[in-house]
Amino acid sequence: MDLDQFSKEAVEKRKSMASDPPRPQYHFQSPSNWVNDAHPIYWNGEYHMFYLYNPYGVTHGIVHWAHAVSEDLVHWRDLPIAMSPDTAHDNEGVRSGNVFIDDDGIPTAIYTGTGLAMGPGWRGRKRQAIRQYGLMAKSTDGMVTWKKHSKPIMGAPPYPGTRTHHDAQIWKDDDTWYQLVGGSYRGNGAALLHSSQNLEDWKYVGRIFTGENGDYGDHWELPYLLPFGSKHVMIIGIGVVPYFVGTYDSATHTFTPEYEGILDYGIEFYAPNPHMTDDKGVNGSERRLMVGWICEPNESPAPSNGWNGMFSIPRVVTLLPDNTLGFEPVPELKSLRKNHREFHNVSISETPNAN
Template identity: 30%
Template structure:
């Protein structure tokens, strides 16, 4: 038995249609998924269904700041061009009246099921349980009369009902499983595993993994899958302490890679890593498409930071990253731009054998709002190599590689509207260690109106948002010592 949704859903969809054309488009991205109006955060329900990619997301349509969470919804054939669909879930029941929090999707018997967190606040305390909704067309959803399907009696003393959220559902060996995030009584992250035969009735299966005091006070948005002979747990730790260059943001993302024992339900972790070393990447979720590709997408923003589009009253805030294909190589998670994006690239120009030294090499008017660049540079005789991207006057996004430390740096300091956060010191630049490949630095750069994603030597990624006050269109190369750019190709993503 299911419950038809109420006026709250109709009200949200009416509001969107009446207000979507009032947003200020100045900083809106062109090929990254965004909500039509209002606030967007975690990606939810990433799934391939009826010949299209569907992505749901945490959504508050009524303002450009966080509010009672709905589930926004979009679909795409190519993961570049997105079609807005009606809001899928609104907080309208006793068990989710203060928010339909994050969750996931799965296809079963040609129906699309959503497993999400019902969020309730009573006397200043939160209570979180896991709830189910289902659709026959992938657009209109009804909520289960069995909700919540995973509640306090199943949680027991394995975690806190006040922090119990973000279920990610998957099938394994003829059964359904869901990982969910919670925490211990002494504020350590914990991931639980539940099992079901029909998605309606669930049992506690195991504690998949419990964190240490050095791994954050809470783990959010878990995802769990098998890839290339490894079992991979993705999650987002809150307040994980810095570890060298890693985990500099106040909230981070982490991959735990190892082997799962399905008898005990425990994951033995062999390696851990931060997933993205930029400034704006959180709550990644994956799907598998019809070709078997494991594709990840994340919220391209960060908690507890100022958001210029909200401060400027533009009527929207937040976007999703470019989808990325995942592999595991030698115990490390490797990301590359989703292959479908290359079919949407338009080639613009190319140059070869560019000598770069302390005297800058300037290319005018190559940077646009939907620019793609690939740069291959030999640094055998260079101490450092610097790119000033979208340069205008004294402002630019700065990308820099230092050969002695093998560190790649990205900085938006002094570029556009200032962005501040809860970090102890203002954080507008980060670095990641990436060895050269036969003395070469190989970069792929995807720029959208207010975002940049950099793929470095096929090993690491850095993602950041920015909000230009004055548009910059130039790119400037310089080096300490002598660098040679073997190839420099530019293009744009068709929108």
């Protein structure tokens, strides 16, 4: 694979889009077409941005994992598509998940695949249906190419009352790996926990947090459980994204909310991913970063111009003393600042075609 040639082609495609007035200048987005759901990771001094991408059009379709890399969270270089829907378990889309480093130091992705499978139909007949699978892949060449595990690591939910599961968050506690996925339980959204000793064989632990009376929808996506000192924060994906501050009991694997807030009041902000940490905090401390998907409103001209969607500027996430989440744009963005100018007492008239 000629990485230099791929990068040149991506640069040319970006140049051809640059004259489009609505296209953002400093928010990261793909060279063209549809994007959603970022899966970033910091590794070996570089920031890798994996994200869902439809190479065939400007609407959500059979998505792939696209890939870009940066040294400063500001300037990004496109890399080849990391994973394509090329197996029976992801031929309808390589969907959301996360990347982490396994016990052997190997970059590992656990993600949701959607694939066509034969399932029960009307009067016992078989019919094709799209099913979700928990899948795994590993990379040994700096996360450029990925080798998929030969079979799913998780299939259909094995527990009564629960349907679907996807969008894995992965972490390790002592000798045990944990995987948190979104789903539903008896008409309410739920965050479902699984555990494993080897990343291949997973067992269901339980629901660590479940909605009540349909207050937070009947299905959750993209759940994240984040430690902040003695507290934990739970983020769930439903519409305007809420978060909950509370306590997590690692013995019973239950989360008890104490405070509630809204992550972002913009309805176009969705799929926030706070999984990535680096060592660029105060005195080299850990810094938690979050990137979200900014989808285009229905009236946007972007799709007709060859692109659809972008990603929020990276934010530093902290828990404030009043138990609300604090957000700051990463200071690296200051490198984009130019000469400052001030204007006072200026009247601006309406200009129909201002760009």
